[in-house]
Structures are given as structure tokens and as C-alpha cells.
Amino acid sequence: MSHLLEVRNLSKSFGGLQATKDVSFTLEEGEIVGLIGPNGAGKTTLVNLITGVLSPSAGSIVFRGRDVSRQRPWQAARSGLARTFQIVQPFPQMTVLENVAAGALFAGAASSRAQAEREAMEHLEFVGLADQALRPATALTLPSRKRLELAKSLAMKPKLLLLDEVNAGLNTAEIDKALALMRTIAARGITILLIEHLMKVVTSLSTRVLVLHHGELISQGAPQAVLEDPKVVEAYLGSKFAARLAAQAQETGVEHV
Amino acid sequence: MSTSAKLPARRGLRPAHFVFLAWALLLAAMPFLADNYFVRLATFVAMYSALALSWNFIGGYTGYPSFATAAFVGLGSYTGAVLQNAGAPMVVAWVCATLFTGLVAALIGAAILRMKGHYFAVGSITLIEVLHQVASLWSSVTGGGEGLNVPILAGGPDFAGRVFLYAMLVTMLLVWAVTLWVDRSKLGFGLRCISQNEDAADMVGIQVNRYKTAAFTLSALFCGTVGAIYASWVSYISPSDAFSVLLTLKVPAMAMLGGLGTVYGPIVGAAAFVLMEETIWAHFLDYNQAILGVVIVLLILFLPGGFLKIDYRRLWRRPLPVRPAASVTAGGEKGDKAEKAAAPLATFAREGRS
Amino acid sequence: METYIQIIANGLMLGALYACIAVGFSLVWGVLNVINMLHGSFIVLGGYLAFFAWAQLGVSPFVMLFVVAAALFLLGFLIQYGAINRVVSKPVLLTLTLTFGLDLILYNFMNVVFEATPRRITLDLGSLGIGEVMLPYDRLLAMLLALAMTGILYWVLRSSRIGRAIVAVRMDRDAAALMGIRVNKVYAITFGISAMMAGACGALMAVVYPITTNTTGLLLGKAFTICVIGGLGSVPGALVGGLALGLIESFAGTWLGAQYAILIGSLLMLTLLMVRPTGLIGKRGYE
Structure with missing residues (x-):
């Protein structure tokens, strides 16, 4: 086996x-x-x-x-294989949504940027960050950043x-x-x-x-x-x-x- | 689905595109509106716009401080000149110079892009020096330090002026089209990820080396075209003219003046720069470089993000409680004066990637 | 055999000056994390000042050295304090472009005031002959002074109060600030020292080579190369790198012809950069 x-x-x-x-x-x-x-x-x-x-x-x-x-x-x-980091590593000047979309687009199954953003939104809802989607990643608090990392990893399927x-x-x-x-x-x-x-x-x-x-x-x-x-x-x-x-x-x- | 409502609208046709196309049309109409001086000026505007847009791929989107512009312009001009002297038709020489420059950039890029930060900057400057030396020493092909004559285009100066204006304009439009595509494509998104955090980009599945090489190649490709057209235009090139360190500084300065990593920043910057050059510097020939230096110093100290990175929308939107990240694009606060000065450019700002 | 010794001797005399050129450049790169594009112009400015003091006032360049050093320290201090400090922690693109712009101003100024004509201080001190090996006294003296200045800088960095502050800032800027070190002032002093070394070295070079504004880029290129060979921010590194480059150029010049020296130097540097993307002995983290 x-x-x-x-x-x-x-x-x-x-x-x-x-x-x-x-x-x-x-x-x-x-x-x-x-x-x-x-x-x-x-x-x-x-x-x-x-x-x-x-x-x-x-x-x-x-x-x-x-x-x-x-x-x-x-x-x-x-x-x-997806991972989160002990020290959170976002793309600082991108929005929360774009951060997660990057995972969906490059490692996940998304075929276009639009689709990647749609998928990213679902993952953000799942981790409870949907209302922060359009804020810059650096604006998040530490717990939120950890959840962002999680959403990004999940987007990588x-x-x-x-x-x-x-x-x-x-x-x-x-x-x-x-x-x-x-x-x-x-x-x-x-x-x-x-x-x-x-x-x-x-x-x-x-x-x-x-x-x-x-x-x-x-x-x-x-x-x-x-x-x-x-x-x-x-x-x-x-x-x-x-x-x-x-x-x-x-x-x-x-x-x- | 409830989520779709919250997503930002996809980009459609923006007013900025129309403003740009009108600008290109104005440049194209120059031979019918004004004398040869203005035709020449329009040619320079188109040329520098093409160069600044090219540089933007590596310096703006990818965030790699490349100072190799002059290396590729020089390579293109020598390739074009040598081919034309060997009997190739002008346009064929231009196309070959473009492809050859792109090829060389792809090969060099694979090696040079392993460096980061200061080392990459120094490496890219050294590239100019190496090619400069090769052009000076390989006299059997390049004519050495005496330079190389290029056949003058038949048909008189008016006709030639138009040909080179349109050639530069077509090049500018080509780079613009490629920029638009990159800006919206997976490639552009990946490059922006790399510019912000290369390791994190690697971790989300971006083939960092391939992406960077693509950006570097794109940044060189049209420099080759511009170089070849320039060689035909001025019909004489020499090593120190073709591999000009001044050019290599001017082009990033133009892109920065307008706004890094945006579609229209480099175009605005190039136009502003060339017009400034013509209106001010022409009167102080002895202090040409000093004035360029002062402009650059003021730009870096007071407007490091460029015209288009000023958040014009902040004026009527609640500011986000964000500490500006220490980076190229953190130009927000000091821009108040410039905001007013650059008000007519606000249309372009919406095309900014922020 | 004698010719080899002569080539080596030439290389070492050249190399000592190169080390002196590079040591300040390396210091600024290592401590401030800034590539100072002004460095070549500082050297040439020092050379011009020494030349005109010698030609018009009859001041010996070996005396003028100290005046030039003081003047360039002040210039460097002011440039750093007034301009570069404002962007010192920004990305390379900004700091490098800023010093590039400043260099254009200084370069233009020198061209207008001094003109680009090559100037050389000719002292005619004769030569020390050992067998068939000739060591001109002016070069020998320039070499010894260059080495002495490099040595003094080394001592200052290791033993003096300000030297320790510079090293502390280099190692950890934030920690140094917390310890009460005024980082901006240390930066300005570091930059001043770098300009001082460059200017003094320029005064020495004017004794050996013709000085012209056309060589600013070339000298800057040498400083790059030496830093890549020797590593950043360390005096011994710059010394090793400088002597190595002097020897390489001396041999390349003899065997291939002097016109290939620049190409060889540039190719050497690109190769080194590609093999060791962060510099040969350079530390990671000083990107």
C-alpha cells in the first residue's frame, strides 16, 4: 500500500x-x-x-x-504540498483577496485571474476574512494574518x-x-x-x-x-x-x- | 452567489486608454501640424516612452533595479547597423536586432537574475561596460572606437523624419500593448508577487526564475528595436554613444517620475521628461547633466512613487489605517503638492495597479 | 624573472591605490547598504584639488592630501546628512538612483570648473632600482601612503569610539539605535570617511596617473570589482581585493595589452557575481 x-x-x-x-x-x-x-x-x-x-x-x-x-x-x-509560515509572509502591498488568489492561480486549479479571485473569496469566507478581502494584507492583525496564510494555503488545493x-x-x-x-x-x-x-x-x-x-x-x-x-x-x-x-x-x- | 458581489469589477475599457490613444494620434499627426523640430521631439517622446515601458517590466513589475537599458539599446543599434551595412533591408535589420537582443537578454538573464538587490544593480551596470568594451575592441565588426556609419535613408529629411517617427510610434504602441497584456495576465500577477516577496512567490507555485527571465527578456526586446531604429535614424553610432550610461539612468528615472509598475506611469514620465529636457535644459547646455541630476535628486527625495502612485482617490475616501510599507511605492504622504500639480494626470491614475 | 617581479611590483603599487579607492566604497555599501555612485567623482575631485594646489600654489600633494581629506570629509558628511539619509532605508533602486543623480551634479560641476583635460602632477623624484626592477619613488610613496591610510582606517574602525559605533550600526541598525547611537549621524560620518578616503586617494593617484573627469566611471567600476572580490564593509577584504585587482590588471595589461584591462576586470566581476550571487566573501543579508 x-x-x-x-x-x-x-x-x-x-x-x-x-x-x-x-x-x-x-x-x-x-x-x-x-x-x-x-x-x-x-x-x-x-x-x-x-x-x-x-x-x-x-x-x-x-x-x-x-x-x-x-x-x-x-x-x-x-x-x-502547502504550508503556512511561523513568521507570516504575505505579499504586503496586495489586498487580502489578491494574496489568496495568488495561491489559487499558481498552485491551485484556477484557470484565470477572475476565477482565482472567485475561489479566493470562498476561502476567505471559510476562514472568516471575507469582509477584509479588499484591505491591504499589511492592515491585518496578527490572528487575521494567520488566517490569511491558511486561506492562501487552502487556495493552493x-x-x-x-x-x-x-x-x-x-x-x-x-x-x-x-x-x-x-x-x-x-x-x-x-x-x-x-x-x-x-x-x-x-x-x-x-x-x-x-x-x-x-x-x-x-x-x-x-x-x-x-x-x-x-x-x-x-x-x-x-x-x-x-x-x-x-x-x-x-x-x-x-x-x- | 453572494460572494461575487464583493469582488472588484474586472477592468473594462478605461478613459486612460482613450487619453493615451489620443496622445499617440497627436504624436503621429506631428508632421502635418508642425515643423521638423517637433517631429524630432515627437520621435524622442515615442522612443523614450518605449524604453521606459520596457524597463517597467523588470524594474517596475518585478522590482529588480535594472540599469541595463543602455546595454540592450547599444546591442540593438550595433546589431541593426551591422546588418544594414551587410545589405539587409532596414526593417529586416530592425526585426533581427529585436530578436537577437531578446535572445541575448534571455541567456544573460538566466545568469544575472540569480543576483539580488545591489548585486543585481551592479551586475546590470557592468553588462553595459562589458558590451561597451566589446564594441570598442572588436573593430573588424564594429569599427572600434571610430564607430560605424549606417546607410542614410533615401527620400529626403522630411520623409526620413516621418519614417523614423512612425517606426518609434509603432514600437511604443507594441510595448504598450504588451504591457496591457502583462498587466492583466498571470505573468504580470506573478511578477508583482515576486517584487513583493520572492520567497513567498516561490512558495505559492510561481516559477520565479522563469518569470524573472521573461520580464528581463521583455525589458530588453524592445530596447533592441529602439536601438536599431535609432542607429538608422542618426546614421552613425559609436561605442560611447550607443552604450550611454546617461541613458541607462534616464529611463528608470522616467518610469519613476510617472509611477513604477503601472501601465501609464512610464509614458507620462517619459513625455514629461523629454518636454522638460527640451524646454529647460536646451537653454543651459553646459549644465545639462547637472540639471538632470537635480531633477533626479528632487524626484527621489520628494516624489519617490511618481505621479501615478499618489492616491488621488484618498481625497474623498476614508483613508485606510495602513502604515505605508517601506518600499518603492510608499510615496503617499509627500505628494500633496504634486497632487495639485499633476491634477490633469488623474485620469491616468486609475489605471495604476493599486 | 625580473620582468615578472616588475609586473608584480607594478601590480602591488597599483593594488595599494585600488585598495584605498575601494575601502571607503566598501564601507558605505556595507554599513549604509547604499551603492555610492559618487565615489568615482570623489576620487577625481580629490585629484583635481591636489593638482591645482600643486600647479598654482606649489603645495606638495603629500601635504595637500590632508587638506583634500578634510574637505571631502565635510562634503561627504553634508551630502549624507542632507540628502541620502532621507532615503537610506529605501530599496536599492531609490538609493542608487539618488547617488547617481548627485554624481551627475558633481561631475558636471567638475567638468565646468576643471575641464576634462587630463592633469597629472609630475614630481620627477627618480626611481629606486633593485636589479632591473624599477620602482619610481613617487609611486612607491603613493603606495606607502595609501597603505598607511588604509591601516589607519582599520585601526579607527577597530579601536576608536566612532569606529565601534560604525561597526555596531553595520551589524544591527535597530539595536544600535536602541543603545543610544545616533544612527543618522553615524551614517553621515561613515559617508564622510568614505569620501575622505576617496579624495585622499585621488590626490595620491594624481601623482601616478593623469586625472580626468572621464575616469570617474572607470574608478567606480574598479571599486565595484574590488568589493565583489574582497567582500563588503571590511578593510582587509578591500585590501585583498585591491591588491588582487592590481595584480590581475598588471598581468592582463602585459600579456594581452592595456586596452583589455577594463574588459577583463568587468568580465571577472560578472563571472564572480554569477558564481557567488552575494559576492565572493560577501555576507548574506547585505543585499
Whole structure:
């Protein structure tokens, strides 16, 4: 059987620094998978490798049965890989609508600028930005910009959506909204790889969790199991706080599962 | 569907198009209205409009600070002159010069566009120097530093004046038509994305290198035409004349004067510039360059967005609470005086891409 | 063998002057992120001032050097403070075009006042002969002074208060501003220092080569090339780049003929730019 995405023995080093080491995992269609790890664990590097921003030093990436290890970002975008950025990257002087239309036109299915704008409008309605469509992208607040990124990614008609810290900097109410949004997206059949700091988001959304530490995949599996994994606990907090985290993970698990 | 009502209307025929076509018609009618001096002036207006529109593809839409205009004008003029001297009919030489210049630009572009910002600017200036040197040193073909004579068009100065005026006008209209197409096409949209955030453009699936090369080639193509026509017109070219650094600065300044990345900005800028040149500078021949310098300095300091980037609509619309982004087009606030001065140009403003 | 040593010696004497030309240009590019199209004219202006002081007042160019340096520092400071500071953080297109426009004004002014006739200060100091290798004293002196000035600048940047401020602004403009450094003033001083180096170097060049306004573009081109070879904003980089270009031109001139020197230099630079789009030793982020 074939996986949606298969990462095999992926390594990337910058000079002497090994950012990812021999990482292997698979994603299946329709899954929501969380990718967690302490700061500097190599999460964003991994996303950059998958989306063609970086080329791997070793290993391979197979997406929908095709080896995409060496593809450029624009090819990744067209092949159904879309991502949002930790630091939002809009086209500053374009309107919100045009920003989203760019995704629809160049990576999505839109055949003309007019159609791209129509599609963009639908995506903006979906994320709740329709009333801001004609404002310049720079006029948006941070939570709105995050939603703009999401709309742009969705306009690219992705099979796999990589969400890099979409919830960073949002307050609780906004996070709840974002969670609902992500569930709806997943329900549309889009596979999601969720890079997150917030355990609450990861545990309540993902069916599976991958843990990176110092560029290595140290654990993967169901959220509960992973969070109780001593290796993970140690990676995050050192052995000292192992017990406390275990208790906490139990609690969140009860709340959300 | 409820959404369609909120979408901006697609562009139809705009008054600006009619104003422009009337302007082109006026230029075309010049031989019947005035003497050869004005015919020559109209030829220059058409020529610089074509050059500024060409530069706009790479400098305006794509946001790459190219100073290579003179390289391509020079290449076109030498190609045209060499072909004409080899016996090619004038128009054939023009067409070949256009295609050859475009081809060279496409090849060079693929390499030079890997640079960004300052490096690209320096690289594009160096390109002029390289071609200048080649033209000076390759004397068996180019005549070296002594330059090259081009056969004078038979039929007398009046006839020749008209031929070259119409040739430049046709070139201007061609670039204008291509600009209109680019402005509305996927290509133009992609170029604007690149100019604002190249990495983000790559991420949404734009083939950045191919798009940039296309823009660079388009920006060179008609410079080649203009160069070849110019060589036939003045019937003598030399390396320092053909690869003029002054030209390479003037053209972006014209586009900036009108407004970067708009359809009509470069045309307004070129016309204003040429007319200014004729009315003011002609009286101060010794200070020609200094006055050009002063104009450029004032332009950059006080009107960096050009006439067409002033948001004339802001006058009656609630201003958006936007902090102007630090970029070429952030020219809004300082334009109050210029707004009044440029009021007749307001018609053109609506064609602006904002 | 002697000829090779002679070529190398010529190259190094030339290269020392080139380094001195480029060091200021590189400083402005690296610190202000501005390509200063005025740089060639600053050099020529310095040369003219030295020439006229020598021809009409009999002042030695090696003394005039200091006057020229002071005058150009002031000119540079004022230009930066009054004009370039206003657009210094805008895109390249604007800053470059602005300095280009300013250059036209200065260039035109020099053409009117000094005329384009080539001028050279001829000192006839004789030559130092080592075997068959001839080292004219005027060139030798120019080279040593150029190296000394470059060395002093290096010391100033590393050790003085203003030097540290310049380096701080170069590294992080915003952080430097938060630390209480007046960025605009630092910019103006940096630009002044750059003009000062250019002017002083022009005064030295007038001893070795004829000075004419026609060479402003050429000198600017050399500054570009050296920056691309040596990297931006660092004094040792400019020194290495300058000496390298001097040697390359010296050899190219001997083997291929002097008329090819410019072409070789330009092609070399384009090639370097294409191989390393951000400069050979240049840092990323100074685009």
C-alpha cells in the first residue's frame, strides 16, 4: 500500500550542524499528525525539506508515490504540498483577496485571474476574512494574518497541509476558533502535519504525534503514549520534571480525548 | 452567489486608454501640424516612452533595479547597423536586432537574475561596460572606437523624419500593448508577487526564475528595436554613444517620475521628461547633466512613487489605517503638492495597479 | 624573472591605490547598504584639488592630501546628512538612483570648473632600482601612503569610539539605535570617511596617473570589482581585493595589452557575481 508521504532516512546538515538526523516516518491520507519538539529540534528544517526550500543532505521524500526530494518550492506547491509560515509572509502591498488568489492561480486549479479571485473569496469566507478581502494584507492583525496564510494555503488545493506554528501568538479564544477551522479542513480530506508548541492543540487534534529532538525522531505514536514516553519527557524537561509532566499529560488527555 | 458581489469589477475599457490613444494620434499627426523640430521631439517622446515601458517590466513589475537599458539599446543599434551595412533591408535589420537582443537578454538573464538587490544593480551596470568594451575592441565588426556609419535613408529629411517617427510610434504602441497584456495576465500577477516577496512567490507555485527571465527578456526586446531604429535614424553610432550610461539612468528615472509598475506611469514620465529636457535644459547646455541630476535628486527625495502612485482617490475616501510599507511605492504622504500639480494626470491614475 | 617581479611590483603599487579607492566604497555599501555612485567623482575631485594646489600654489600633494581629506570629509558628511539619509532605508533602486543623480551634479560641476583635460602632477623624484626592477619613488610613496591610510582606517574602525559605533550600526541598525547611537549621524560620518578616503586617494593617484573627469566611471567600476572580490564593509577584504585587482590588471595589461584591462576586470566581476550571487566573501543579508 502506498502512503501519502514517506520520509526515509532524511538528514540535513548546515556546515557542521546536523539539523535533522536520519528521520523516517509516513503520513497516511486523512490523518492529522502533530510534530512536536523543543526549540531548535529541527521541526522547521523538516518542513523546509518537505516543501523543497532546502534539499536533503541524505535520504529521500516520497509524496504520492513520487520522489520529491529534489523539487523546488514552486514544484512542491503545485504538487499538492502547502504550508503556512511561523513568521507570516504575505505579499504586503496586495489586498487580502489578491494574496489568496495568488495561491489559487499558481498552485491551485484556477484557470484565470477572475476565477482565482472567485475561489479566493470562498476561502476567505471559510476562514472568516471575507469582509477584509479588499484591505491591504499589511492592515491585518496578527490572528487575521494567520488566517490569511491558511486561506492562501487552502487556495493552493493541497493534499498535505503543513501548519507551522499557526497558533503561536494567539489567545485562547482565537486558538479555539483555529482548532475548529483545522477540524473542518481535515474533514475535507486534507492531511495535516501540525507543528505545534501547544500540547493542548496537539493532543486534541492529532491522531498521531511525532517528536523531534536534536534533529532525531525520538518517539512517535498516539498522543497519550508519546507524552508518557520517558524519552520525550526527558527531552522537554530533563528527568527532574518527568513525574510532573506525566501527571499533566494525563490530565489533558482526560479533558480532550 | 453572494460572494461575487464583493469582488472588484474586472477592468473594462478605461478613459486612460482613450487619453493615451489620443496622445499617440497627436504624436503621429506631428508632421502635418508642425515643423521638423517637433517631429524630432515627437520621435524622442515615442522612443523614450518605449524604453521606459520596457524597463517597467523588470524594474517596475518585478522590482529588480535594472540599469541595463543602455546595454540592450547599444546591442540593438550595433546589431541593426551591422546588418544594414551587410545589405539587409532596414526593417529586416530592425526585426533581427529585436530578436537577437531578446535572445541575448534571455541567456544573460538566466545568469544575472540569480543576483539580488545591489548585486543585481551592479551586475546590470557592468553588462553595459562589458558590451561597451566589446564594441570598442572588436573593430573588424564594429569599427572600434571610430564607430560605424549606417546607410542614410533615401527620400529626403522630411520623409526620413516621418519614417523614423512612425517606426518609434509603432514600437511604443507594441510595448504598450504588451504591457496591457502583462498587466492583466498571470505573468504580470506573478511578477508583482515576486517584487513583493520572492520567497513567498516561490512558495505559492510561481516559477520565479522563469518569470524573472521573461520580464528581463521583455525589458530588453524592445530596447533592441529602439536601438536599431535609432542607429538608422542618426546614421552613425559609436561605442560611447550607443552604450550611454546617461541613458541607462534616464529611463528608470522616467518610469519613476510617472509611477513604477503601472501601465501609464512610464509614458507620462517619459513625455514629461523629454518636454522638460527640451524646454529647460536646451537653454543651459553646459549644465545639462547637472540639471538632470537635480531633477533626479528632487524626484527621489520628494516624489519617490511618481505621479501615478499618489492616491488621488484618498481625497474623498476614508483613508485606510495602513502604515505605508517601506518600499518603492510608499510615496503617499509627500505628494500633496504634486497632487495639485499633476491634477490633469488623474485620469491616468486609475489605471495604476493599486 | 625580473620582468615578472616588475609586473608584480607594478601590480602591488597599483593594488595599494585600488585598495584605498575601494575601502571607503566598501564601507558605505556595507554599513549604509547604499551603492555610492559618487565615489568615482570623489576620487577625481580629490585629484583635481591636489593638482591645482600643486600647479598654482606649489603645495606638495603629500601635504595637500590632508587638506583634500578634510574637505571631502565635510562634503561627504553634508551630502549624507542632507540628502541620502532621507532615503537610506529605501530599496536599492531609490538609493542608487539618488547617488547617481548627485554624481551627475558633481561631475558636471567638475567638468565646468576643471575641464576634462587630463592633469597629472609630475614630481620627477627618480626611481629606486633593485636589479632591473624599477620602482619610481613617487609611486612607491603613493603606495606607502595609501597603505598607511588604509591601516589607519582599520585601526579607527577597530579601536576608536566612532569606529565601534560604525561597526555596531553595520551589524544591527535597530539595536544600535536602541543603545543610544545616533544612527543618522553615524551614517553621515561613515559617508564622510568614505569620501575622505576617496579624495585622499585621488590626490595620491594624481601623482601616478593623469586625472580626468572621464575616469570617474572607470574608478567606480574598479571599486565595484574590488568589493565583489574582497567582500563588503571590511578593510582587509578591500585590501585583498585591491591588491588582487592590481595584480590581475598588471598581468592582463602585459600579456594581452592595456586596452583589455577594463574588459577583463568587468568580465571577472560578472563571472564572480554569477558564481557567488552575494559576492565572493560577501555576507548574506547585505543585499
